Amino acid sequence: MKPRIFLSYVHMGGSERQWVEEAFRSEWIVPLGPNVDEFERRLESYLGASHVVALSAGTAAIHLGLVGAGVGAGDEVVCQSFTFAASANPIMYQGAQPIFVDSEPDTWNMSPELLVRAIEDRHRVTGKYPKAIIPVHLYGMPAKIAEITEIAEHYGIAVVEDAAEALGSELNGRKCGLFGEYGCLSFNGNKIITTSGGGALICRTAEEAERTKFYATQARENRPYYYHNVIGYNYRLSNVCAGIGCGQMDVLADHVERRRHNHAFYTEALKNIPGVEVQQNGQPGSDSNFWLSTILIDPATGKEPEALRQWMAAENIETRRLWRPMHMQPVYAEAPYYGDGVCERLFERGLCLPSGSNLTDDDLARVVETLTDFFKQ
Ligand SMILES: *Cc1c(COP(=O)(O)O)cnc(C)c1O
DSSP states (O other): OOOOOOOSSSOOOHHHHHHHHHHHHTOOOOSSSSHHHHHHHHHHHTOOOOOEEESSSSHHHHHHHHHHOOOTTEEEEESSSSSSSSHHHHHHHTTTTEEEOOOTTSSSSSSSOOOOOHHHHHHHHSSSSOOOOBBBBBGGGGOOOHHHHHHHHHTTTTEEEOOOOOOOOEEEEEEETTTSSSEEEOOTTSSSSSSSSEEEEEESHHHHHHHHHHBBTTTTOOOSSSOOOOOOOBOOOHHHHHHHHHHHHHHHHHHHHHHHHHHHHHHHTTTSSHHHHHHHHOOOEEEEOSSOOOEOOOOOOHHHHHHHHHHHHHHTTTOOEEOOOOGGSSGTSSOOEEEEHHHHHHHHHEEOOOOOOOOOOHHHHHHHHHHHHHHHH
16 A cells, blocks of 8 residues: 555644753743744744734634624624634634625635625624624635625624635735734644644734733733633643744745645646646635645536545545535534525535645655546546
8 A cells, every 4th residue: 555645734844842842841831931922923923913812723713803803692793604614613602693605716715795795684684784704715715805804894894814724825915814803823733834733813903912812811800819800711822832833933934835836736737637627826916825725526527526535545645525514514504694506516526635735746746646547537
């Protein structure tokens, strides 16, 4: 059996261990400390952001973004349907109602037209506008975020931008995560960089960053005894994990470059297979990190993504189906949905290819060859 090729795998740079050892040497083995501060500074400098708060997960970042936006019980929150459940679940944590919106075909992300339709219709039905909007830069692809933030501003709705997969992606020279009131990052094991598990919330002001830290440390008031006015969470990143993050920042730019290289390789190598299309930047000024390279298979080929996935698996190559939309999940069956079939078709037709930053060109060639064989049979 040939060695396994993973979809997206941990890729250490080398300096991570020193930061972690420093945490041990200085006995900063707690959910704050010098590595956390340094990791936040490095993220701020990379992103061009003024305030980044390191957290225990990307999901925690989305949750605290919603808390910061004032989302509570009885509110409605519009969320992209075509995403991972972690984008939507924090809406439920807050006792709010998710309203799902379809994607548009250019970027596969939230359709600005359907967003307007959803906002207007919710106002008609409930007499209120939604409290927040969660667009996602899925697979690293920048969403039509300029249109979305303009719509949000028009209605006075906060944008909590899910950039968990889009660290390093840019639209018109501006990094994803900087467009909304809050931007959310993830450092889970298979993301662009990892802290084993972790996330961050990008805030616009020092006050919002301070409030985020306050909520992330059990909402403990500044008194000599434990005193709480509001419900808090235990969401800060450990100083040990932040050390991994500090080291990963040394190689972040390389990782992004390498993933873009994977994408360019697939684009070139697969262009002669009829009915197979590698996803490309979906709007002018878009520069995706191509966290995952994805393909769509034309139904005219008579081939199904699931059959291809199994074919690749038989050759020890891991691929993955596209996200199954949230409005198609049993747990969200009751949530209102505004769509016209785009993300359902993507789910039926698409597949994610191995995209890790540690893949060699030989690995990529093996993926291409195996995939090409599938379409020949
Ligand atoms: C990974 C991911 C998250 C959640 O991040 P965690 O760090 O795993 O909690 C949220 N949204 C999207 C789109 C993701 O891919």
